[in-house]
Amino acid sequence: MTGTDVRLDADHVDLRDWTVRRPGSAEEAAVRLPHDAMITEPRSSGASGRSDTGWFPGGRYTYRTRWYADPAYRGRDVQLRFDGIQGESVVTVNGHRVGTVRSGYTEFGFRIDSVLNWDDENEIAVDVDNSAQPAGRWYPGSGLYRSVSLRIRSRVRLEDDGVGVRTTLHGAAAVVEVRTKVVNDSDRPVHVRTVLHSEAGAVAQAVAGDDGIAHLHVPVVRLWSAEDPFRYQLVTTVEHDGAVVDTRRELVGLRTVHVDARHGLRINKQKVNLRGACIHHDNGILGAATHRAAEFRRIRILKENGFNAVRSAHHPMSRHLLDACDELGMYVMDELADYWIQAKSTHDFAHRFLDTWREDADRMIEKDRNRPSVVIYSIGNEIPETAHPDGVALTHEITAYVKAADPDRPVTVALNIFLNVLSSMNRSPYAGASDAPEGARHDKQGPGSTEANRLVNQIGRMMDVVSRLPIADRATRDAFAEVDIAGYNYGLARYKHDVKAYPDRVIVGSETLPGDIARAWDLVTAYPSVIGDFIWVGWEYLGESGVGVWAPGRRTGLVKPYPYLIAGPGLIDLTGQPDFSLRLGQVAWGTHLGPAIGVRPLDQAGQPVARVAWRSTDAVESWAWRGCAGRKAEIEVYSADDEVELFVNGRSAGRRRAGRRHRYTARFTTIYAAGELVAAGYRGGREVSRTVLRSAGDDLEVRLTADRARLRADGDDLAFVEVEIVDGAGTVEMLADDDIELRVEGPAELVGYGSARPDPTRPFADPTQRAYRGRALAALRSTGRTGSVHVTATSHLHGVSHLTLDAR
Numbered sequence: 043m044t045g046t047d048v049r050l051d052a053d054h055v056d057l058r059d060w061t062v063r064r065p066g067s068a069e070e071a072a073v074r075l076p077h078d079a080m081i082t083e084p085r086s087s088g089a090s091g092r093s094d095t096g097w098f099p100g101g102r103y104t105y106r107t108r109w110y111a112d113p114a115y116r117g118r119d120v121q122l123r124f125d126g127i128q129g130e131s132v133v134t135v136n137g138h139r140v141g142t143v144r145s146g147y148t149e150f151g152f153r154i155d156s157v158l159n160w161d162d163e164n165e166i167a168v169d170v171d172n173s174a175q176p177a178g179r180w181y182p183g184s185g186l187y188r189s190v191s192l193r194i195r196s197r198v199r200l201e202d203d204g205v206g207v208r209t210t211l212h213g214a215a216a217v218v219e220v221r222t223k224v225v226n227d228s229d230r231p232v233h234v235r236t237v238l239h240s241e242a243g244a245v246a247q248a249v250a251g252d253d254g255i256a257h258l259h260v261p262v263v264r265l266w267s268a269e270d271p272f273r274y275q276l277v278t279t280v281e282h283d284g285a286v287v288d289t290r291r292e293l294v295g296l297r298t299v300h301v302d303a304r305h306g307l308r309i310n311k312q313k314v315n316l317r318g319a320c321i322h323h324d325n326g327i328l329g330a331a332t333h334r335a336a337e338f339r340r341i342r343i344l345k346e347n348g349f350n351a352v353r354s355a356h357h358p359m360s361r362h363l364l365d366a367c368d369e370l371g372m373y374v375m376d377e378l379a380d381y382w383i384q385a386k387s388t389h390d391f392a393h394r395f396l397d398t399w400r401e402d403a404d405r406m407i408e409k410d411r412n413r414p415s416v417v418i419y420s421i422g423n424e425i426p427e428t429a430h431p432d433g434v435a436l437t438h439e440i441t442a443y444v445k446a447a448d449p450d451r452p453v454t455v456a457l458n459i460f461l462n463v464l465s466s467m468n469r470s471p472y473a474g475a476s477d478a479p480e481g482a483r484h485d486k487q488g489p490g491s492t493e494a495n496r497l498v499n500q501i502g503r504m505m506d507v508v509s510r511l512p513i514a515d516r517a518t519r520d521a522f523a524e525v526d527i528a529g530y531n532y533g534l535a536r537y538k539h540d541v542k543a544y545p546d547r548v549i550v551g552s553e554t555l556p557g558d559i560a561r562a563w564d565l566v567t568a569y570p571s572v573i574g575d576f577i578w579v580g581w582e583y584l585g586e587s588g589v590g591v592w593a594p595g596r597r598t599g600l601v602k603p604y605p606y607l608i609a610g611p612g613l614i615d616l617t618g619q620p621d622f623s624l625r626l627g628q629v630a631w632g633t634h635l636g637p638a639i640g641v642r643p644l645d646q647a648g649q650p651v652a653r654v655a656w657r658s659t660d661a662v663e664s665w666a667w668r669g670c671a672g673r674k675a676e677i678e679v680y681s682a683d684d685e686v687e688l689f690v691n692g693r694s695a696g697r698r699r700a701g702r703r704h705r706y707t708a709r710f711t712t713i714y715a716a717g718e719l720v721a722a723g724y725r726g727g728r729e730v731s732r733t734v735l736r737s738a739g740d741d742l743e744v745r746l747t748a749d750r751a752r753l754r755a756d757g758d759d760l761a762f763v764e765v766e767i768v769d770g771a772g773t774v775e776m777l778a779d780d781d782i783e784l785r786v787e788g789p790a791e792l793v794g795y796g797s798a799r800p801d802p803t804r805p806f807a808d809p810t811q812r813a814y815r816g817r818a819l820a821a822l823r824s825t826g827r828t829g830s831v832h833v834t835a836t837s838h839l840h841g842v843s844h845l846t847l848d849a850r
Contacts, residue, residue, distance in 0.1 A: 055192040057166070058757065060107045062185065070106070074757065074823075079103050080128070080172070080184035081329025082807060087604035091175030093587040094387065095182065097604045100175040103129075103185050105168040113160045119195040120155040121202075122166065125188035125361060128330060129172030136164055143168075144391070144398070146182060147323075147357035148405045151193070151202065174389040179356075179380065180322050180609075181585030183330020188360055198226050198280065199288040203408035205236075205278050208450055209296045211311065216263035216296055218246070222254045224280060232282050239275040240264070265310045266295025266414040268350045271371030273414070295368060295414025301452045301526060303546050303571035309373075309417065315566050316373060316573060317631055318351035319344055319580020319613065320553060323360070326582065326616040327794035327806045328821055334362040335760035336821070339749065341366040343618050344580060348633040353552065353576045356380035356423040358406040367415035375454070375552075375576070376410055377420040378403055378444075382436060384427050386472050400443060407447045419444055419451055420552070424458040424531055426465035426472055428521035437524040455521060456529035456552035459509040459536060462517040506535035515543075522547065527573070534558055537565045537572055551575035556590075556611055556623045557658025560630035560706050577627065578656065582612025582798070590656035591800045594649055606801045611656035615798040617819035618762070622663045622678075629680045629706045636731035637681040637700075637721035639663065644670040644714055645777055662815065665719040665735035666775045675714040680706050683723030683731060691717040697724075739769040742778055744837045746845035753790060753849040757826030761790070761847055763833060765811075765818040767840055774816040778840070783810040784820055785834045789827035789849045795820040824849055 061070035062079060085097040111120065122135070124143055131143040138157040143150045158164055172184040193202070204223035209216055220236045234250040238258050246258035264272045273293040280288040300308045307314050321344075325336040337360065344352065351373035354363075359376050367374050379399070385392040403421075410416040421440045427433030441453045464470050508514060514536070522528040522544075529552035530536065540547060549572045554562045562575040579590075588602025590611030608616055613624035625638035640661030647670070651660065661678050679686045679700065686708045687697040698708035700723070716737040723731035747764045767778045786792045796806045797814035804811060811818050822831065831847040 053194050055194070057107055057109070057190045057192060060105045060186065063104045063106075065102050073105075075190055076187050076331040076333060077185055078128075078183040078187045078329035078331040079170075080182070081331075082805065083184075084805075085605065085607070089175070089604075093601040093603075093606070094176035094179055094585055096585045096587050096607045098181065100129075100173040100177075101184055102173055103170045105170065105186055106165060108163050108165050110163055111158050111160060115155070115158075115194055116160060117197065118155065119153060119197060119199075120158065121151045121193040121195065122154045123149065123151040123191050123193055124186075125149050125190070125332075127168065127170060128183045128185060128187050129170040131171070132169045134167045134169075144394075145402065146187075148402050149409065176387045177389045177391070179387055179586065180583060181324050181330065183324065187330045188332045189362075196287040198228060198232060198282045199224070200278060200280055200290050201225055203411065205276070205290055205292065205412065207276065207294050207296075207412050209298055211263070211265075211298055214262050216260045216265075218258040218260060218296060220248075220250070220256045220258060220276070220278070222250055222256070222278060224254065226282070228282070230283060232280050235279050235281070237277045239277065245274070260296070263296055266297040267309055267312075268314075268371040268373055271295065271369060271414070273368065292412065293368070294412050297414050299417050299451060301548050301573065303541075303548050306548070306570045307417070307573040313570075314350075314373070314573075316351040316550065316575065317349050317563075317627070318353055318373075318375070318551075318574055318576030319349045320353045320355045320576050320578050321581045322355055322579070322583035322585075323357065324584045326584070327796040327819060329584070329794075329806070332360045332362055333760055333823075334365070334758065337363040338366040338370070339618065339760075339762060340581060341370050341372050343614060345370055345372055347614065347620055347624060348628050348631050349580060351375065351574060351576070352580065353377065353420070355579070358402075358409065361409060364410070364413050364415060368413055372415055373417050374413070374415045375418040375420050375550075376406060376416050377423060377456075378406060378440075379421075380423050382422055382425050382427060382433070384425075384470065384472050399440065403440070403444055404447065407444065411448055417451060418527065418550075419448070419453050420529060421453060421455050421525070423456045423552075424461060425455060425521075426461055426470040428455065428457055429462040429466040429517040431520075434520040434524065437521045441524050452526035452548075454527035454529040454550060454552065455525050456531050457518050457521060457533075458531040458553075459514050459518055459533040460505045463508055463511070463514050466513065466517040505532055509533050509535045510539065519544075534562055534565060537569065541569045541571050545571075547571065548573060553578045555655060555658070556613060557626075559623075559627035563627065563630040564702065577613060579609065579611050579613070581614045582616045583609050585609060588800065590654060592651050592653050592657055592660040594646060595652050596650045597652055599652075600654060602801070605803050608798070608800050609656075610654075610800055616796070617764070617798050617817060619798065619817065620663075622661045623658050625663070626658070626680045626706060629682050630702075632682065634680075636733045637679045637683065637686050637723050639665075639719060639721050639733055639735050640678045640680075641665060641667070641719075641735075642676040642678075643776075644673050644675060647673040647675070662776065663735070664774065664776050664815075666738040666773055666777075666816075667714060668716070668738065668775060668777050670714050670777070671716060673714050675712050677710040677712065677719075679708045679710065679721045681708065681721070681723045681731070682706060683725050685724040687722045687724065688712070689718075689720040689722070691715060736771070736773055738773040738775040738778075739771070741770045742767055742775055742840050743769075744782060744835045744840050744843040745772070746833060746835055746843050748845060748847055751848060753822070753824050753831060753847050755789060755824055755826060755828045755849045757824055759824045760793070761822045761831075763820040763822060763845065765813065765820060765835055767813055767816045767837070776815050778816060779813045780837045780839045781810055781812050782818060783836045785809065785836070786822060786831065787834075788831040789825045789829045790822040790831040790847070791825055793821050793823045822847070
């Protein structure tokens with residue numbers, strides 16, 4: 043058995059080393075957290091979760107770890123803390139049941155000092171049952187996929203998440219109110235002191251009063267924003283009987299949030315428009331495992347590509363992801379739940395929502411309260427019961443509860459106007475998603491999410507027509523009146539009407555189709571009360587297989603059969619590469635200089651393709667299509683310029699209008715010839731911009747590129763390695779895909795390897811993967827030792843490539 047040795051001087055210890063065993067197996071496999079057990083299960087067309095889970099099955103698992111508690115801990119509180127477990131779980135310590143974990147996204151903690159062996163080894167066991175699928179509308183993962191830790195606390199101490207910060211601005215100065223909650227079972231008082239530090243030293247300090255509140259006066263404050271994510275260090279100490287018994291250090295960003303229909307969203311009294319990305323929780327080739335380095339990479343890539351906000355869809359974010367948003371500068375809409383009372387999946391937990399939502403809201407708010415990145419709470423996504431009086435009453439109750447706990451952040455609820463119309467007519471597609479008898483539900487997938495998506499896909503632009511009808515207003519207005527911000531899912535057609543009909547309503551596009559990204563941004567910039575837009579979806583995800591994939595054939599259906607894995611609408615693909623559909627948004631935002639050129643796949647030229655609503659194009663940003671000479675090339679160019687002219691090897695293929703009045707889009711048809719494709723942008727008849735794509739040469743090879751040269755030898759850090767088939771100039775060839783085997787030697791291990799292929803057949807644990815459109819991605823994890831990490835890539839067609847990283 044593996045274990046963790048707890049040191050006396052540590053008050054927070056990560057429990058990373060565990061074993062996992064499946065029922066019927068005598069073998070216990072060693073794993074390091076975070077660990078997603080589902081990603082290693084065999085996919086099949088018979089998986090009970092079907093397309094929702096990406097054709098992965100659920101399962102049952104027993105995790106165990108052992109550790110020694112120093113006898114010096116006697117008399118202190120020892121808490122075992124779980125940041126989240128996917129599956130219904132029972133936790134035991136030394137055979138004693140200490141509690142259950144019932145939510146994959148809510149933190150739970152249990153006091154265990156009363157059942158510890160102080161002179162012997164201790165065993166922690168977690169029995170996880172995640173066999174009933176689908177339990178959600180996307181790939182969930184299984185097991186201990188987030189962090190597990192021990193917290194050793196003095197009996198007189200600050201409560202967990204017991205420090206709350208509020209900021210008030212007074213010109214260049216700020217007053218920081220610090221509220222502290224102390225656990226003190228003694229009859230003697232405590233003294234709480236807070237000190238705020240910048241890089242230059244202490245800038246303010248104060249002693250808390252009897253009410254636990256201290257006020258820090260900062261004469262010249264540096265405020266946190268997405269553009270300048272500066273944070274101070276707040277140090278809070280608790281003194282008892284003349285000794286310091288607890289110290290809490292945390293990084294805090296000082297900023298204010300205000301929202302109203304006249305001024306929109308203001309951060310630090312400055313107007314901000316949200317360029318938002320909806321994201322699910324999985325990390326692609328790593329499954330649902332919440333690796334800190336992966337979360338930082340995701341936020342970094344999203345920010346580099348022009349996003350300034352993310353929406354957690356549809357559950358509270360992990361602490362690692364919030365750390366990334368705080369540190370790198372990204373606004374956050376954190377979301378409580380995807381369902382309330384009406385189920386959306388066969389095995390979700392809507393039946394207990396009324397009993398659990400307060401505790402879930404408490405945990406989300408405690409986690410988010412001091413996060414400068416979190417600027418909006420969403421209390422639910424596409425909640426059909428809000429079309430009825432009982433649902434409106436529950437909207438009021440949840441909003442009031444959240445605002446009482448955290449009055450500084452506005453609250454929204456995200457409603458799909460079209461689905462609310464159906465619900466108001468008692469025709470909700472979610473009705474019956476979990477109404478079968480419990481014993482009969484394991485082999486039956488209710489209508490739920492799949493049916494709702496199918497309706498939206500089939501009706502398409504009819505959503506615009508329906509959303510403008512009076513019945514659409516009646517089905518949403520009462521719930522919207524209960525929140526600070528009205529969240530519109532696929533409701534752009536209502537904006538112009540509602541900003542006039544409801545002059546005090548603040549609107550956010552909580553979900554928008556990728557093809558509407560430019561249209562949505564025009565409305566954001568036109569109306570102050572429309573504060574931003576969140577695209578579905580910013581980052582590609584597992585599950586809901588194929589809903590955003592254009593597949594060969596005339597009618598393939600919205601949900602794709604096995605082996606389709608990814609959803610398909612991601613503006614950033616599964617490997618972190620920008621999809622061409624993202625360029626439309628960047629052009630509209632003004633963050634992409636020059637025209638963006640996309641070419642529809644030439645290996646499929648002339649073949650029918652089934653389109654879906656959740657993808658606006660299948661074009662690829664490349665002119666490297668070997669073997670396709672003479673084929674008809676369909677080309678899309680996105681540009682903010684007035685006109686665009688296209689050149690193939692110096693010859694004009696036409697000139698088209700573009701710019702805002704033409705949805706920033708110009709389309710061309712030409713004949714493919716290897717060489718150079720150029721788009722020139724014109725304003726007032728003069729060329730002002732130019733973009734070039736080139737085909738690849740014949741000197742193709744495998745190239746390995748890591749996102750870092752050094753890997754921290756802490757047993758936790760990740761390095762991501764891009765695997766590409768390129769020519770001597772670095773141009774990636776679209777049609778030279780080959781099997782590429784990776785071998786990793788030294789103090790790192792391969793923990794994930796795959797491509798953006800929508801229908802892969804090999805598991806992400808396989809060291810041999812086939813490139814897709816010339817690319818794949820690998821993730822290496824530190825083993826905790828120092829030394830050189832050597833990566834060798836072997837391609838049957840394109841030779842051998844090497845990469846060396848330094849682990850220390």
